[in-house]
Amino acid sequence: MKQFICASLIAVSAMMAVVQADKVSAQDSSSAIMPFDFRTDAERLRYQHFSKVLRCPMCQNQNLNGSNAGISTDLRRELYRLISEDYTDQQIIDFMKSRYGNFILYEPPINKATSVLWFTPILLLLLGLVILVSMVRRQTAEIDEVGLSTDELDAVRQELLGVHHGAGSAQAEHDKLSRE
Amino acid sequence: MQRLKLFLPLLIFVLLAALLFGRLGENPEYLPSALIDRTIPDFELPELHDSAKMLTPKDLRGEPGLLNVWASWCFACRVEHPFLTKIASEYGVPLYGLNYKNDIVEAQKWLREFGDPYRFHIVDRSGRLGIDLGVAGAPETFVFDRKGRIRLRHIGIVDDKVWSGTLQPLLQRLRAEQ
Numbered sequence: 054m055k056q057f058i059c060a061s062l063i064a065v066s067a068m069m070a071v072v073q074a075d076k077v078s079a080q081d082s083s084s085a086i087m088p089f090d091f092r093t094d095a096e097r098l099r100y101q102h103f104s105k106v107l108r109c110p111m112c113q114n115q116n117l118n119g120s121n122a123g124i125s126t127d128l129r130r131e132l133y134r135l136i137s138e139d140y141t142d143q144q145i146i147d148f149m150k151s152r153y154g155n156f157i158l159y160e161p162p163i164n165k166a167t168s169v170l171w172f173t174p175i176l177l178l179l180l181g182l183v184i185l186v187s188m189v190r191r192q193t194a195e196i197d198e199v200g201l202s203t204d205e206l207d208a209v210r211q212e213l214l215g216v217h218h219g220a221g222s223a224q225a226e227h228d229k230l231s232r233e
Numbered sequence: 234m235q236r237l238k239l240f241l242p243l244l245i246f247v248l249l250a251a252l253l254f255g256r257l258g259e260n261p262e263y264l265p266s267a268l269i270d271r272t273i274p275d276f277e278l279p280e281l282h283d284s285a286k287m288l289t290p291k292d293l294r295g296e297p298g299l300l301n302v303w304a305s306w307c308f309a310c311r312v313e314h315p316f317l318t319k320i321a322s323e324y325g326v327p328l329y330g331l332n333y334k335n336d337i338v339e340a341q342k343w344l345r346e347f348g349d350p351y352r353f354h355i356v357d358r359s360g361r362l363g364i365d366l367g368v369a370g371a372p373e374t375f376v377f378d379r380k381g382r383i384r385l386r387h388i389g390i391v392d393d394k395v396w397s398g399t400l401q402p403l404l405q406r407l408r409a410e411q
């Protein structure tokens with residue numbers, strides 16, 4: 054039975070590996086479908102970079118690379134043209150932004166309208182830290198407030214240990230009795 | 234004070250709920266045009282019925298109007314077409330077509346079948362003008378003023394609600410502008 058379970062586990066994981074490998078190769082081929090001839094590898098890399106950071110204007114959650122929408126095809130062609138015409142990175146971003154606005158960028162720029170988006174998490178984290186520190190401080194203060202001297206504390210500890218040992222030996226006594 | 238602190242989470246919850254509830258029902262796909270208050274980008278493209286005639290942004294100046302992005306392959310365009318026909322004939326709204334990434338013969342056939350309320354059609358075979366206008370697909374409708382500046386971009390079909398709620402009041406305001 055154990056062997057059977059082991060064998061089926063191995064089979065399942067092997068299948069998963071094959072599926073994963075398929076997925077990986079599918080992704081590779083989708084980004085490899087570029088009907089464009091780049092003059093240099095640097096241009097190809099720039100194209101790949103921009104088709105990842107630019108968003109398809111029709112779809113909320115896809116970049117140009119991953120979208121089959123007609124507009125994405127057109128914009129990929131446009132991107133190729135801009136790169137071939139030696140536009141700088143900033144010029145490419147400006148070209149897209151002047152037509153499609155900030156929506157075209159996956160990462161929103163930091164400005165007045167997006168400040169809440171960017172800074173609220175940091176503020177909340179800081180607030181959480183402040184609350185945590187003040188809680189820990191208050192608890193430490195409460196322990197101090199018990200107001201026992203070190204000698205007295207030692208005495209309390211001794212007492213507690215004694216009780217513990219007593220209980221332990223009582224248990225041993227009980228065990229001995231029950232065995233007999 | 235201590236008691237007030239107790240109500241702090243409730244207060245935060247109420248504020249958040251009010252904020253989120255207020256934004257409920259807004260169209261998450263609404264995208265204002267990046268070209269608001271800018272002039273219609275330069276183009277020189279043929280007219281659909283008369284390919285010898287070249288159109289430029291100058292042909293859209295003089296009177297506030299609508300530039301409707303359409304194509305025969307676009308089903309929603311067929312849905313809004315009767316309404317566009319109605320506002321063009323009833324209110325005399327200057328209606329211009331941007332025939333977007335469309336086969337010319339197919340587009341002409343489509344207009345013969347459903348009627349042609351447009352003053353003229355700019356043929357944007359490649360979609361290049363569409364990109365300059367920030368068009369994502371069809372149908373889209375731009376409102377421009379008498380100087381040829383874009384004042385509104387509407388994504389999707391134009392129906393009675395869009396017309397009487399947005400387009401008509403805006404056109405009235407633009408006509409009053411000098």
